[in-house]
Amino acid sequence: QSALTQPASVSGSPGQSITLSCTGTSSDIGAYNYVSWYQQHPGRAPMLLIYDVTNRPSGVSSRFSGSKSGNTASLTISGLQAEDEADYYCSSYASTSTLILFGGGTKLTVL
Amino acid sequence: QVQLVQSGGGVVQPGKSLRLSCAASGFTFGDYGMHWVRQAPGKGLEWVAFISYDGGNEYYTDSVKGRFTISRDNTNDTLFLQMSSLRTADTAVYYCAKDPYLFVAALRWFDSWGQGTLVTVSS
Numbered sequence: 001q002s003a004l005t006q007p008a009s010v011s012g013s014p015g016q017s018i019t020l021s022c023t024g025t026s027s028d029i030g031a032y033n034y035v036s037w038y039q040q041h042p043g044r045a046p047m048l049l050i051y052d053v054t055n056r057p058s059g060v061s062s063r064f065s066g067s068k069s070g071n072t073a074s075l076t077i078s079g080l081q082a083e084d085e086a087d088y089y090c091s092s093y094a095s096t097s098t099l100i101l102f103g104g105g106t107k108l109t110v111l
Numbered sequence: 112q113v114q115l116v117q118s119g120g121g122v123v124q125p126g127k128s129l130r131l132s133c134a135a136s137g138f139t140f141g142d143y144g145m146h147w148v149r150q151a152p153g154k155g156l157e158w159v160a161f162i163s164y165d166g167g168n169e170y171y172t173d174s175v176k177g178r179f180t181i182s183r184d185n186t187n188d189t190l191f192l193q194m195s196s197l198r199t200a201d202t203a204v205y206y207c208a209k210d211p212y213l214f215v216a217a218l219r220w221f222d223s224w225g226q227g228t229l230v231t232v233s234s
Contacts, residue, residue: 032219034219034220036219036220036221038156038221045206045224045225045226045227046156046206046221046224047224048220048221048222051211051219051220051222052219052220057222089155089156091156091158091219091220092219093218093219097172097173098158098172098173099158099161099170099218100146100158100161100218100219101158102155102156102157102158103155104154104155105155105156
C-alpha cells in the first residue's frame with residue numbers, strides 16, 4: 001500500500017478536462033507545499049510535470065496544472081490529447097523517516 | 112542537456128550483492144544532490160536513497176537501511192548504489208534522479224531521470 005492515495009484509473013475523451021487526485025496526511029501533503037507530479041509512459045522513465053504544488057518546469061505544456069487543498073493535491077489536464085495516455089504519480093516531502101513519498105499512480109486512458 | 116546513463120543491473124540470487132552506476136553529463140555533477148528511486152514490476156515508484164552534492168549526507172528509506180549504500184565519485188561524475196543482502200522484494204527497475212537545487216538539498220522533486228536498470232533478485 002502506497003503512502004499517498006491515488007485512484008487506480010481515470011478516463012476521458014479528447015478535448016475534455018480531467019482532474020487526478022492525490023490524498024495524503026497532515027505529515028506530508030497537508031504540512032508542506034512540496035507536492036510534485038510525474039508522467040510515465042510504458043517502458044519509459046518518469047517525467048516531471050509539476051513541482052511545489054503549482055509550478056511547471058520549462059517545456060511542460062500549460063495544459064497541466066496543479067493545486068492543493070488540505071491533505072489532497074490535484075493535477076488537472078485540460079484539452080486531453082491521445083499522447084496524455086500514461087501513468088501519473090504524485091509525490092510529497094514528508095516529515096517521516098521516509099523523506100519522499102509517492103502515490104500508487106493513476107492510469108489515464110484517453111477514450 | 113542533462114544525461115544520466117545507468118548500468119549494472121541484472122539477475123542476482125537472494126542474499127547476494129550488486130552495484131548500480133549512473134554516469135552523469137550535461138551539468139556540474141558535483142554541485143547537485145542525487146537520488147535512487149525504484150519501481151517494482153507493475154507497481155508504483157518508491158524513493159530509495161539520497162546523497163548530498165559533496166557526499167556528506169545520506170538518507171535511506173527504512174526498508175534498505177543497513178543493506179544499501181549510496182555513494183558518488185565527483186571526479187568521474189558517477190553515482191553508485193551498492194546493494195547487499197538482496198531480497199526478492201528488491202526486484203525492481205532502479206532509476207537515478209537529480210535533485211534540482213545547486214548545493215542545497217531540495218529532497219522533494221526530481222528534475223531529471225536516468226533510463227532505469229532492472230534488478231531481478233531470484234534463486
